[in-house]
Amino acid sequence: MENLWSFLIRHFHWLLFLILEAVSVVMIFSYNNYQASVWISSANLVAGKTYAWQAEIEHFFSLTEQNELLTKRNIELEQELDALRQQLADEAAAKDFANDTTLKKMRDTLANLQLITAKVVSNSISSSHNLMTLDKGSTDGVKPDMGVICGSGIVGVVYLTSLHYSVVIPALNMRSRISCAVRGKDYFGYLTWTGGDPTRAYVEDMPRHAKLKKGDWVETSGYSSIFPHGVKVGQIEKIFNSKDGLSYRLQIHLSTDFSRLRDVCIIDDNSMVERMRLKEAANDSLMLTPIKE
Numbered sequence: 001m002e003n004l005w006s007f008l009i010r011h012f013h014w015l016l017f018l019i020l021e022a023v024s025v026v027m028i029f030s031y032n033n034y035q036a037s038v039w040i041s042s043a044n045l046v047a048g049k050t051y052a053w054q055a056e057i058e059h060f061f062s063l064t065e066q067n068e069l070l071t072k073r074n075i076e077l078e079q080e081l082d083a084l085r086q087q088l089a090d091e092a093a094a095k096d097f098a099n100d101t102t103l104k105k106m107r108d109t110l111a112n113l114q115l116i117t118a119k120v121v122s123n124s125i126s127s128s129h130n131l132m133t134l135d136k137g138s139t140d141g142v143k144p145d146m147g148v149i150c151g152s153g154i155v156g157v158v159y160l161t162s163l164h165y166s167v168v169i170p171a172l173n174m175r176s177r178i179s180c181a182v183r184g185k186d187y188f189g190y191l192t193w194t195g196g197d198p199t200r201a202y203v204e205d206m207p208r209h210a211k212l213k214k215g216d217w218v219e220t221s222g223y224s225s226i227f228p229h230g231v232k233v234g235q236i237e238k239i240f241n242s243k244d245g246l247s248y249r250l251q252i253h254l255s256t257d258f259s260r261l262r263d264v265c266i267i268d269d270n271s272m273v274e275r276m277r278l279k280e281a282a283n284d285s286l287m288l289t290p291i292k293e
Contacts, residue, residue, distance in 0.1 A: 113228060116141055116266040118148075121165070125172055125198040125258050132156065132168040136266065142166045145226060147267040153232035153255035154178065154191075154220060155264050166266075171233075172198050172258055180233050181221035182212060188221040191233060191252070198258050201234065206248040212239055218252055227267065232256075 118140075122133035136142050138161045148155040148168050156170035157178075169176055172193050180203060181188035187210040189203045203218060216236045222229025234252040242249050 114268040116268055118142075118166075118264050118266055120261050120264060123170075123258070123261060128174050128195045130170055130172045131159070132170050132261075134166045134168060134264065134266070135164070137162045137164040137166050139163050141268055142266055146269075147226040147231075148264050149227075149231050149267065150256055150261060150264045152257065153234070154227065155256060155258075155261070157226055158266065170258060171201060171254065171256070178227070178233075179221045179224045180218050182206075182210070182236075183217040183219050183230075185210070185212075185216075187212070188223065189247075189250070191218075199254055200237070201252050201254055203250040203252055204242070204247070206250055208247055210248060212236060212248065212250070214238070218250070225269070228269070 116136055118134040118136040120132060121135050122131075124130045124132075132148075132155075134142075134148070142158060142161050144158050144161060146158040148158060148170075154171055156168045156173070156176065158166050159169045160167040171178060171191060174193060174195060176191070176193060178191040179188060180191050187206055189205040191201055192204055193201045206212070214236055218233040218236065220227040220229060220231040220233065232255040234254040234256075236250050237253050238251040240249040240251070241247075
């Protein structure tokens, strides 16, 4: 204690100088608008740099696990591709490929499908109407109503585009409606999200005669012009009755982890524009056709 007092007495003038200096700095920035604005701008710049460094560090340490997930997914895709090639080869050998409409449709789908890789630059999962921003825009070939997927499954649909960025309505948005089906079966409904848990969503309007069980995989149905058939959505956790009792409501554990989403692919389907134009033409034709009593 005596040493502390002797230290304070010996360096009292320096301590007093630091205290007065601190008070002066506070008074300058508190009572002068220009100095205050300079301080705020500098503080925001430092905070922004700090957050950027923090994001880069977190991204660096997550690369190992992301690479493991990508490697696993690539292996699964290679196995599925090999099985598809074998199926095409066997069936093409057994029948005339040109007259086989199923194989022709599969071949045309694969030929028209292109993927535009992008990175997520902004994402939210806590709002009822979450949005996502990607670093690819119209100059990269991105257009509204294109589907967005990742290595583990479905992500969402492109909503707006600028020259270099695009905004996506993800599956974690209460306005999202994505057509999906139970894998290996002809039962389909539409995917919705009710807010809250970002790992769970629901499939509505599943028919009552459907034979379902916990653990069944749900995937895109291919009935829309946005997603091809077979993109993973998630697995069935629970089966409920709908409010009117006329259908089932499925609780799904989503295959995509939206909280850690970094790399995505935008689906560029060359046949999508043609299908959309045909649908719009049909709607216009129906509106113009007079109703006969």
